[in-house]
Amino acid sequence: MIEVPANQAGCSLPLGRQGENKAVEIEFDPAPFLKHCGPGTPSLLVMRADGCTYPVPLTLREGRLIWAVSARDTAAGGRGKAQLDWRRENTVLRSEVYATYVAPSLQADPVLPEDDSGWLEAVLSAAERAERAAQTVPELAQTAKQQITEHTENEKKALSAHAQKLEQSVANEKEVAEMLDETFCPAV
Numbered sequence: 001m002i003e004v005p006a007n008q009a010g011c012s013l014p015l016g017r018q019g020e021n022k023a024v025e026i027e028f029d030p031a032p033f034l035k036h037c038g039p040g041t042p043s044l045l046v047m048r049a050d051g052c053t054y055p056v057p058l059t060l061r062e063g064r065l066i067w068a069v070s071a072r073d074t075a076a077g078g079r080g081k082a083q084l085d086w087r088r089e090n091t092v093l094r095s096e097v098y099a100t101y102v103a104p105s106l107q108a109d110p111v112l113p114e115d116d117s118g119w120l121e122a123v124l125s126a127a128e129r130a131e132r133a134a135q136t137v138p139e140l141a142q143t144a145k146q147q148i149t150e151h152t153e154n155e156k157k158a159l160s161a162h163a164q165k166l167e168q169s170v171a172n173e174k175e176v177a178e179m180l181d182e183t184f185c186p187a188v
Contacts, residue, residue, distance in 0.1 A: 001025055006084075009096035013082065018105040021071035026082075028058075028065040033086040037093040039162040040086045049078030049102060077104035 002024045004013055016024040030042060042065050047053040056073065058065045067082075080100040086093050 003027055005029075006096075006098055009098065012099040012101055015069045015100050015102045016074055017103045018074055018077040019071060019107055020069070020074050022068055024069040026067040026069065028067070028084055030060075030063070030065055030086075033094055037086050037088070039159060040088045040093055043085045043087060045083045045085070046073060046100070047081045048073065048076045049080045050076035052076070074102045077102045 001022070002016070004024060004026050006013055006026055006028045013026055014024070015026075028042070028044075033040060033042070042058055044056050044058050044065075044067055045053065046056050052075075054072075056067060056070075058067055060066070065084075078101070080102070082098045082100050084096045084098070086095070
């Protein structure tokens with residue numbers, strides 16, 4: 001597994017070669033979002049080189065947001081984009097856009113996943129559910145607790161309450177993966 005840190009917005013993220021699956025992980029640091037925006041929910045939207053745009057799941061590991069690049073993400077060779085949003089409720093507090101690149105392969109006719117233009121409706125209907133279940137993991141709560149030391153007494157109280165809510169509303173990784181697969185990821 002190749003781990004690629006997303007060091008700054010606008011940087012180019014190499015996703016691997018066309019057709020590869022789970023060969024690359026992109027790591028995002030949530031600390032700048034927490035510092036500037038406070039508690040929130042991350043989400044990642046990807047636009048492949050062929051223009052297909054869809055949300056991808058993020059996991060939290062050791063305080064980092066991880067995008068495990070899948071065959072769907074590498075289905076089309078060329079340049080694309082990824083946008084990491086930091087949300088609270090239905091408001092985007094901050095966004096970062098990254099360039100992506102998938103190296104072409106020698107495959108004559110890669111099989112592209114079917115593009116479902118109706119995914120946006122599915123995203124909107126599942127957004128509230130996904131925000132509560134998919135992104136409220138204990139590690140994010142721990143990161144929020146660590147940020148408490150950098151804030152005033154009033155901010156400490158608000159962040160502590162949010163961290164407790166996050167710990168109480170955790171979905172396990174399997175439930176999150178099943179929900180996201182069911183909603184957003186048709187089989188490749």
